[in-house]
Amino acid sequence: MNRNSVFIIGIAIFLVGISVVYFFSLPFGVPLSITALFILLFGFFFFKYIFNITKFEVQNNDRPIYNILSYFVLCFALFLLTKNTNNVAEKYGGWDAWWFWNYRAKYFTDNSLWNIKTLETYDKDLLVQRVAHADYPPGLSSLVAFFWRLFNTQSTSVPFCISFLFAAFIPVLLFIELHKKNLLIASIIILWLVTNENYILEGTLMLSDIWISFFLLATIIGIEHYRASSNPNFLILSGASLGCSLWTKNEALLLLFMIIVFYGVNLLQKNVFRYFIIGLIVPMCALFIFKIFYATPGDLFVSNWHETIHKLTDIKRYETIWSYFIKEINIHYNSLKKVFLAYLIICFLLRKLPSVGVLFIISCITSYFMVYSITPHNLDWHVSTSIDRLVLHLAPALVYVLFIGFSKLLHRKQIIA
Amino acid sequence: MYFNSIFYKVKLGMLILLLSISVCTSVYLFHTKYQKQNTEIDNIRNGLSGMLPFVSNGSAFNFVGGTPKVQLLLWSRYALFPIQLDRIEDKKRDTALVLFPIADTVASILDSKKIIWSNKDAYYQYYLICRP
Numbered sequence: 065m066n067r068n069s070v071f072i073i074g075i076a077i078f079l080v081g082i083s084v085v086y087f088f089s090l091p092f093g094v095p096l097s098i099t100a101l102f103i104l105l106f107g108f109f110f111f112k113y114i115f116n117i118t119k120f121e122v123q124n125n126d127r128p129i130y131n132i133l134s135y136f137v138l139c140f141a142l143f144l145l146t147k148n149t150n151n152v153a154e155k156y157g158g159w160d161a162w163w164f165w166n167y168r169a170k171y172f173t174d175n176s177l178w179n180i181k182t183l184e185t186y187d188k189d190l191l192v193q194r195v196a197h198a199d200y201p202p203g204l205s206s207l208v209a210f211f212w213r214l215f216n217t218q219s220t221s222v223p224f225c226i227s228f229l230f231a232a233f234i235p236v237l238l239f240i241e242l243h244k245k246n247l248l249i250a251s252i253i254i255l256w257l258v259t260n261e262n263y264i265l266e267g268t269l270m271l272s273d274i275w276i277s278f279f280l281l282a283t284i285i286g287i288e289h290y291r292a293s294s295n296p297n298f299l300i301l302s303g304a305s306l307g308c309s310l311w312t313k314n315e316a317l318l319l320l321f322m323i324i325v326f327y328g329v330n331l332l333q334k335n336v337f338r339y340f341i342i343g344l345i346v347p348m349c350a351l352f353i354f355k356i357f358y359a360t361p362g363d364l365f366v367s368n369w370h371e372t373i374h375k376l377t378d379i380k381r382y383e384t385i386w387s388y389f390i391k392e393i394n395i396h397y398n399s400l401k402k403v404f405l406a407y408l409i410i411c412f413l414l415r416k417l418p419s420v421g422v423l424f425i426i427s428c429i430t431s432y433f434m435v436y437s438i439t440p441h442n443l444d445w446h447v448s449t450s451i452d453r454l455v456l457h458l459a460p461a462l463v464y465v466l467f468i469g470f471s472k473l474l475h476r477k478q479i480i481a
Numbered sequence: 482m483y484f485n486s487i488f489y490k491v492k493l494g495m496l497i498l499l500l501s502i503s504v505c506t507s508v509y510l511f512h513t514k515y516q517k518q519n520t521e522i523d524n525i526r527n528g529l530s531g532m533l534p535f536v537s538n539g540s541a542f543n544f545v546g547g548t549p550k551v552q553l554l555l556w557s558r559y560a561l562f563p564i565q566l567d568r569i570e571d572k573k574r575d576t577a578l579v580l581f582p583i584a585d586t587v588a589s590i591l592d593s594k595k596i597i598w599s600n601k602d603a604y605y606q607y608y609l610i611c612r613p
Contacts, residue, residue: 118493139499142503145507150511150514155518156559162555167558221511228511232504
């Protein structure tokens with residue numbers, strides 16, 4: 065992993081770090097100035113660590129990877145992203161932004177609502193009664209609230225800026241990671257992403273799905289680099305990225321489970337799983353504290369197990385989910401679908417299993433389907449209003465694992481030849 | 482090779498610069514495009530602004546809204562924060578915010594209620610009512 069990738073992932077993790085610190089400063093009534101000072105201190109040591117990792121990488125980098133063409137593609141892609149997002153952005157973001165992400169951020173800016181000294185006396189009513197989706201981790205809302213208080217504003221330019229930053233990080237990270245292997249394909253990928261209608265829209269809606277998308281990509285990149293270099297720092301970064309996604313949305317718990325299933329055993333065998341846990345532990349503890357003391361029970365799982373099993377085994381529900389999924393893929397990710405199918409066909413012809421990364425993404429899609437199938441809400445409504453965001457979670461990671469998968473297949477073909 | 486070495490040396494700084502330019506431009510364009518644009522939330526905020534002197538920050542009201550009810554409730558909540566508006570009527574409360582499109586008739590809702598404050602704009606009619 066080169067220093068640019070580490071730095072981008074580092075900035076994203078630092079932003080989530082701000083969110084965690086700020087959130088836990090609220091119940092204790094810590095003044096904003098003290099919180100900000102603590103964040104500065106945390107930032108200093110964190111980026112010292114980040115630069116130590118990259119120092120190691122620069123020393124071992126044997127060829128300059130950037131050239132004028134790379135910069136031109138990067139500039140052009142960022143220009144397109146800036147232009148396209150400006151065309152589709154809405155003043156208050158998407159429905160979910162003004163319904164609860166930014167609305168909840170308002171709660172986190174109001175000191176009088178948090179005038180409590182201990183966690184035990186915390187008035188759960190604030191979150192239970194008044195704010196929708198109170199079971200969602202407060203990552204995005206807390207970060208927005210911190211900057212709102214810092215700049216003494218409640219302008220939606222702040223959540224827009226955060227949203228855009230992550231929307232820019234994803235294509236840039238993909239490009240930086242892939243252009244070393246093939247500049248042409250990396251350029252096609254970055255230009256495809258910054259002109260993808262769904263991606264641009266999601267990047268401007270001020271929602272947290274773009275965070276999940278970024279952190280899942282960063283997690284897989286970290287693991288892949290560990291496999292290539294055996295540098296444990298990449299595993300720590302990878303674990304921290306996954307931890308940050310946990311602090312963002314409940315869906316990340318499912319992704320954590322899948323990561324452990326697909327990569328954990330391998331890491332355990334190499335006796336390096338502890339590095340992954342080191343990165344994961346802080347955000348995970350923050351999430352557990354939030355879930356135990358603050359969050360309301362989620363509304364997704366129905367208590368009646370008979371009903372749940374009935375829903376899980378109802379084929380018609382899966383057909384409904386599949387129809388919405390395919391519709392979304394055909395509209396917004398048709399080229400990705402073709403590349404994905406081509407990869408599966410090549411694997412089949414070569415009598416080779418798809419790579420772990422591709423299998424991981426397929427399993428994530430399957431598990432999302434299963435979660436949809438047990439929804440207590442109207443299935444059509446639930447799937448149609450959220451499938452685009454769930455596909456967004458996985459699309460950049462799928463692009464990355466497909467690229468790596470193709471590289472390995474071609475490498476294998478060269479060896480055979 | 483010359484250019485390669487230059488870009489190799491400054492690549493992180495260059496990347497930060499490119500990202501910063503992109504983010505700043507995007508936020509600037511967003512800010513200038515929307516600061517004067519009125520959305521539904523702004524309309525409702527403007528319409529309800531006259532009510533604020535009559536209520537305290539920690540107040541909680543029932544909400545009686547026209548169509549689209551969910552949106553009107555959520556827009557009002559967003560605009561009036563930290564005043565609490567409840568979707569489900571709380572019988573213990575005696576005060577309610579009534580918000581309907583301007584074309585709707587609200588006489589039956591206001592009947593026998595004391596109107597604390599009211600307002601009308603081009604889109605909506607607003608009433609803060611309580612039991613007499």
